[in-house]
Amino acid sequence: xxxxxxxxxxxxxxxxxxxxxxxxxxxxxxxxxxxxxxxxxxxxxxxxxxxxxxxxxxxxxxxxxxxxxxxxxxxxxxxxxxxxxxxxxxxxxxxxxxxxxxxxxxxxxxxxxxxxxxxxxxxxxxxxxxxxxxxxxxxxxxxxxxxxxxxxxxxxxxxxxxxxxxxxxxxxxxxxxxxxxxxxxxxxxxxxxxxxxxxxxxxxxxxxxxxxxxxxxxxxxxxxxxxxxxxxxxxxxxxxxxxxxxxxxxxxxxxxxxxxxxxxxxxxxxxxxxxxxxxxxxxxxxxxxxxxxxxxxxxxxxxxxxxxxxxxxxxxxxxxxxxxxxxxxxxxxxxxxxxxxxxxxxxxxxxxxxxxxxxxxxxxxxxxxxxxxxxxxxxxxxxxxxxxxxxxxxxxxxxxxxxxxxxxxxxxxxxxxxx
Amino acid sequence: xxxxxxxxxxxxxxxxxxxxxxxxxxxxxxxxxxxxxxxxxxxxxxxxxxxxxxxxxxxxxxxxxxxxxxxxxxxxxxxxxxxxxxxxxxxxxxxxxxxxxxxxxxxxxxxxxxxxxxxxxxxxxxxxxxxxxxxxxxxxxxxxxxxxxxxxxxxxxxxxxxxxxxxxxxxxxxxxxxxxxxxxxxxxxxxxxxxxxxxxxxxxxxxxxxxxxxxxxxxxxxxxxxxxxxxxxxxxxxxxxxxxxxxxxxxxxxxxxxxxxxxxxxxxxxxxxxxxxxxxxxxxxxxxxxxxxxxxxxxxxxxxxxxxxxxxxxxxxxxxxxxxxxxxxxxxxxxxxxxxxxxxxxxxxxxxxxxxxxxxxxxxxxxxxxxxxxxxxxxxxxxxxxxxxxxxxxxxxxxxxxxxxxxxxxxxxxxxxxx
Numbered sequence: 027x028x029x030x031x032x033x034x035x036x037x038x039x040x041x042x043x044x045x046x047x048x049x050x051x052x053x054x055x056x057x058x059x060x061x062x063x064x065x066x067x068x069x070x071x072x073x074x075x076x077x078x079x080x081x082x083x084x085x086x087x088x089x090x091x092x093x094x095x096x097x098x099x100x101x102x103x104x105x106x107x108x109x110x111x112x113x114x115x116x117x118x119x120x121x122x123x124x125x126x127x128x129x130x131x132x133x134x135x136x137x138x139x140x141x142x143x144x145x146x147x148x149x150x151x152x153x154x155x156x157x158x159x160x161x162x163x164x165x166x167x168x169x170x171x172x173x174x175x176x177x178x179x180x181x182x183x184x185x186x187x188x189x190x191x192x193x194x195x196x197x198x199x200x201x202x203x204x205x206x207x208x209x210x211x212x213x214x215x216x217x218x219x220x221x222x223x224x225x226x227x228x229x230x231x232x233x234x235x236x237x238x239x240x241x242x243x244x245x246x247x248x249x250x251x252x253x254x255x256x257x258x259x260x261x262x263x264x265x266x267x268x269x270x271x272x273x274x275x276x277x278x279x280x281x282x283x284x285x286x287x288x289x290x291x292x293x294x295x296x297x298x299x300x301x302x303x304x305x306x307x308x309x310x311x312x313x314x315x316x317x318x319x320x321x322x323x324x325x326x327x328x329x330x331x332x333x334x335x336x337x338x339x340x341x342x343x344x345x346x347x348x349x350x351x352x353x354x355x356x357x358x359x360x361x362x363x364x365x366x367x368x369x370x371x372x373x374x375x376x377x378x379x380x381x382x383x384x385x386x387x388x389x390x391x392x393x394x395x396x397x398x399x400x401x402x403x404x405x406x407x408x409x410x411x412x413x414x415x416x417x418x419x420x421x422x423x424x425x426x427x428x429x430x431x432x433x434x435x436x437x438x439x440x441x442x443x444x445x
Numbered sequence: 446x447x448x449x450x451x452x453x454x455x456x457x458x459x460x461x462x463x464x465x466x467x468x469x470x471x472x473x474x475x476x477x478x479x480x481x482x483x484x485x486x487x488x489x490x491x492x493x494x495x496x497x498x499x500x501x502x503x504x505x506x507x508x509x510x511x512x513x514x515x516x517x518x519x520x521x522x523x524x525x526x527x528x529x530x531x532x533x534x535x536x537x538x539x540x541x542x543x544x545x546x547x548x549x550x551x552x553x554x555x556x557x558x559x560x561x562x563x564x565x566x567x568x569x570x571x572x573x574x575x576x577x578x579x580x581x582x583x584x585x586x587x588x589x590x591x592x593x594x595x596x597x598x599x600x601x602x603x604x605x606x607x608x609x610x611x612x613x614x615x616x617x618x619x620x621x622x623x624x625x626x627x628x629x630x631x632x633x634x635x636x637x638x639x640x641x642x643x644x645x646x647x648x649x650x651x652x653x654x655x656x657x658x659x660x661x662x663x664x665x666x667x668x669x670x671x672x673x674x675x676x677x678x679x680x681x682x683x684x685x686x687x688x689x690x691x692x693x694x695x696x697x698x699x700x701x702x703x704x705x706x707x708x709x710x711x712x713x714x715x716x717x718x719x720x721x722x723x724x725x726x727x728x729x730x731x732x733x734x735x736x737x738x739x740x741x742x743x744x745x746x747x748x749x750x751x752x753x754x755x756x757x758x759x760x761x762x763x764x765x766x767x768x769x770x771x772x773x774x775x776x777x778x779x780x781x782x783x784x785x786x787x788x789x790x791x792x793x794x795x796x797x798x799x800x801x802x803x804x805x806x807x808x809x810x811x812x813x814x815x816x817x818x819x820x821x822x823x824x825x826x827x828x829x830x831x832x833x834x835x836x837x838x839x840x841x842x843x844x845x846x847x848x849x850x851x852x853x854x855x856x857x858x859x860x861x862x863x864x
Contacts, residue, residue, distance in 0.1 A: 180671055185621060185625060185671060189615040189616075189618040193611075193612040193616065194612075196608040196609065196612035196615075197608075197612070199605050202604060203604045203605065206604060211774055211776075211777060215777045238786065242787060245772070245778070246790070252604060252607070252772070253599070253675055254672050254673050256672055352622075353664070353667070353668060353671070355630055355634065357634040358634045358660055359660065364661070367657065368661060371661060
């Protein structure tokens with residue numbers, strides 16, 4: 027190891043670090059002629075370096091002890107890198123097709139060396155803003171979510187394995203607290219960090235803070251987020267945590283991972299697809315482009331994501347129903363009719379959790395601290411506000427009435443019917 | 446410390462241990478003339494010694510690495526003593542009136558030194574079998590449950606404190622697994638450990654194993670037990686975990702403590718009072734005694750336990766609503782109408798959890814491995830079976846229809862209406 031205590035790297039010290047680290051230097055055959063290092067971290071939190079050599083490549087991600095986009099006035103544990111690396115490795119073992127390989131982790135340096143997702147990989151959100159269809163997106167994401175969530179739940183694990191893992195990820199508490207604040211709290215109160223497309227949405231933001239029924243439902247979701255250790259969730263599975271090409275889908279940035287409710291991951295992904303949907307009219311406006319077909323593709327992708335997830339998740343359950351999972355012992359639940367009822371009940375609750383959490387994630391992106399490029403890229407504020415208001419109205423309905431939705435086509439209908 | 450590695454004590458080596466342990470020897474002024482040591486562990490798990498001296502007294506409880514009543518064929522971690530001591534100290538700090546003081550804990554020896562609950566303290570269950578009224582029982586137990594559950598929940602704690610504590614008690618996983626097996630699994634399948642009053646209840650036991658709706662509801666409760674870290678619960682709060690006199694109520698035996706659903710504790714206590722109720726006709730039968738008034742007292746105690754708990758718990762919530770608890774931030778939930786809705790929603794779910802868990806605890810005491818003296822002391826098997834069957838019928842109704850019960854007087858009515 028190059029350094030015995032934490033220090034932030036730069037392009038130069040990074041090369042020294044690589045030279046002293048066999049698990050990295052071997053990836054580029056220990057040759058430094060023609061090596062290129064580029065800092066590309068455009069996220070809110072970390073420094074990210076692409077390391078390219080003639081004989082190989084990788085990415086280095088280093089967590090600093092504060093939020094990068096705000097600076098050292100907002101401190102945040104750099105230990106998040108440990109949980110990110112642990113979750114990447116665990117999810118990667120369960121679903122290697124959709125999680126980049128981790129080559130190296132250095133806890134002292136809060137540094138992860140991992141696969142470089144080469145061009146034409148781009149951040150999914152940028153693709154959605156550009157109107158690019160990804161034919162395998164629903165297939166891949168449903169695969170990722172079904173595997174990572176099923177195999178880390180009590181449907182597959184023993185209580186002993188589960189409690190050990192839950193205890194370990196309790197250590198990622200600072201990231202959980204950040205989510206609690208920015209997703210479940212700030213949007214429903216006056217907060218210095220909140221912003222929205224003003225003055226257009228002033229009244230809408232105020233209405234959220236006065237909506238008692240909404241706040242009651244948000245409290246229930248927050249309590250589930252804080253208390254229910256259902257599976258090892260990614261914890262931040264929006265469309266900027268996914269990199270894509272036409273045939274590859276890779277999930278990154280799992281520093282928020284912990285044992286929480288499965289619906290939080292599925293909801294984050296679907297909620298962000300719905301945001302992308304409502305942004306399309308803004309992208310189309312005045313640019314002489316028609317996003318009608320693209321909007322249809324987005325709705326189809328939303329529908330397929332849930333339906334394929336449901337199918338794959340229950341298939342895994344069926345395959346493993348006589349396995350080591352301790353939630354439903356075969357000696358008790360081994361008759362087909364009961365097994366079916368059990369799954370229906372489980373999936374119904376998960377569906378409603380998904381809608382609730384998805385809606386909460388949508389709301390916070392419109393009136394909270396962190397916004398999304400889907401809307402931010404709509405330059406004309408009044409048009410942007412119209413798009414955002416429609417997304418907000420749908421999110422409020424989803425959150426408050428989620429138990430009335432029976433299947434995902436009901437959700438798609440509701441999306442289409444927003445005036 | 447007397448011993449550097451674990452060894453089971455006996456009456457003689459215990460005295461050597463006390464002499465070498467100032468926190469114990471000081472309790473009896475380091476004088477050993479007239480010292481009496483008596484082994485009294487009548488529970489299923491541990492060895493318990495009463496140490497009496499002219500100048501003081503205490504109790505020594507030592508956990509052995511197996512289940513005492515079965516022997517070393519059923520191994521069980523002696524580390525349960527650590528969690529028992531930790532929970533006793535934590536609950537004791539929150540509610541010193543109803544938790545015996547811990548004088549000494551030795552993790553190596555799995556040994557707790559604690560207050561001796563002097564006569565006329567007896568195990569509550571024995572008092573209920575004997576038909577003794579305890580005028581302060583509901584008052585005291587509601588106080589204990591309101592304080593221990595409220596103060597260890599996110600209604601009072603920060604997320605940071607909560608996750609740290611949850612992680613620690615994840616270590617008590619063997620005890621959690623034991624509960625999962627004997628409460629949520631064995632009664633619903635064929636198990637070598639199950640027993641019931643045969644042949645009278647053969648058909649009733651079989652009916653449980655064939656009741657799909659019941660098994661579906663049990664699965665939901667088990668999942669809450671395994672996944673929901675709501676508060677530091679006692680984990681085994683039946684009427685043999687409480688010692689009483691006419692004016693003292695002391696909760697002991699918290700080796701099953703962990704962060705779980707609050708309703709599990711409240712349900713355990715109320716469920717065991719309902720068992721006591723249904724046993725009364727058996728105690729009365731053929732003994733020329735009338736337990737009619739006593740049964741009324743039991744029903745009143747059940748009703749008051751919940752109602753006082755509700756009152757005390759929500760009072761603590763009101764008192765602390767601007768405190769450090771992170772579940773309901775005052776900036777969001779600070780209007781009286783919303784605060785009322787939030788509490789109603791929370792208490793309604795807790796009530797239904799209480800009924801579900803209470804019913805599950807009743808069922809397992811009738812058809813599972815560990816039975817209760819309430820019924821066991823009814824010598825005539827056919828009479829015992831009648832009492833047990835009535836309790837079982839009520840438990841099934843409570844478990845399956847718990848969401849239809851609005852208040853505890855509905856429960857009391859249902860108890861009275863069992864044919």
